[in-house]
Amino acid sequence: MPKAFELNPRALELWNPSLAPIEKEGEHSITLTGIVGDEWPYDENARPLTVARVDAALRSIGDNPVTVYINSPGGSMFEGIAIYNRLSQHKAGVTIKVLGLAGSAASVIAMAGQRREIGKTAFLFVHNSWTIAVGNRHEMHQCAAALTEFDQAMCDLYMDTSGQTQEQVTEWMDGETYMSGRTAVESGLMTHLLEDDEITTSVSGKSDLPAARKIEAALIRAGLPRSERRKLIADFKASLAPMTPPTPEALAPALSADAFSEASAEIENIMSFLQDQK
Template sequence: MTLRATPELKLSRPPKVQAYEPDPALLREWKPELRAEGGDAANVITILDQIGEDWYGDGVTAKRIAAALRSIKADEVIVDINSPGGDFFEGVAIYNLLRQDSRKITVRILGLAASAASVIAMAGDQVLIGRAGFLMVHNAWVVAVGNRHDLADAAETMEPFDDAMAAVYADKAGTERGVAAGWMDNETWFNGEDAVEAGLADGYLAADIHAVGQEGGTKSALRRLDTLLAKQNVSRSERRALLAEVTGGTPGAAAHVTPRADDWTAELRSLTETLKR
């Protein structure tokens, strides 16, 4: 089995820190009725609830995702997400299950991927988001019980968890870990366009692709090329190396414009058409 390039999260649940419920503010923003057409296909896993089992037995668990992965025989697994998050450690387990699967993982953010659900989304080889969808990142949100010393210990305990999440977001976005940590500190909401621009998503859902084609520009072309390469099962690290050559080695930069820019554009268009076949 070939592990994908995304970093593993080696975290365990501290005995005095619990994270069973999502932030109440996220529940107010979540629209649980959102579903995708074709969501019942044999190779589709749906994460359309809170992460982790609640007191009523509802919610998405790592055990359920593991069973779904075992039952899928296709070469590509599609994961549909519309979730306000929930149990952080359960989300970490689901993230690691997806990232260590040898098949191509395509994540589709239908409405909201917040908190622990946004961590799960980062396990995708390809992450697609609706233009009207949202991805929200923040520091680990927990409930701690005890005196002031216990609370101080809980805060210290959560620091490596926040650092690990920042590493995952930074790896996906191709940015510095400090930038991702800033997103988390500010509890940042990314709409579809923001998520693609930041590099946390690779493109839009199929229904929104026509709008992507209207954006134009070198940066948009590079993102479309990256998506096509992902569909050819080119690993994320290989895609970044190829695009870095095109952009002169600067992540997220537009290609350097030269007198032969038209030739470069024609070559990029030709490569894109070849990959579509």
């Protein structure tokens, strides 16, 4: 059996996490941005995208219609299905709005709305289950059999939502298909195009995010376990942190006042030189 479901690296590379909704006054909404069922390793301020978080939000919203904004490359299939089922249980009505990307497990979540809107320049990304597995040939056969069942479950959901045939949906999934907003509506997976004035771009100030995403995508392709990827990304982020010069007190606590000033000037010169070399 697969131990974990991995994020598809193609979706991760193309995802733009800076897109954000322009929420309407009085609207009850949930914004799902990030990786499904996982922490977001690029931003320590981001919250995991989990069914527990969605459940808590729906309990707070109560018997009111809810709008769910999605911009996610996907993640755990099981968590995505759990979120889909939890949203489907909300009796007051669910509207889905895809801002940038609903990929992989996030495309499953996007099927939960009675009304499903997508930006004209946004995308759905559908594909077969993706995992990393280790073991002998018997375990590999078991893994393949399990993935076949998981793929059929997703295929059934896309078929029921869109009204398309199994042959058509299987072709989409086998081909790892990106659908533009217009194509997604024409396919039946989405119902309406989203107005452009409902999307904005947030400014996080984190210029290292695109590089970190590309690094993780490459590490996924290389088959590196998730724990090791997280460590390498943390090391990468640390390497980009501004250099903090040591204080003269830490280097030589017994310095005289004149020596202290000289040491301070020397340290500043050294740090300026190092910054210029970066």
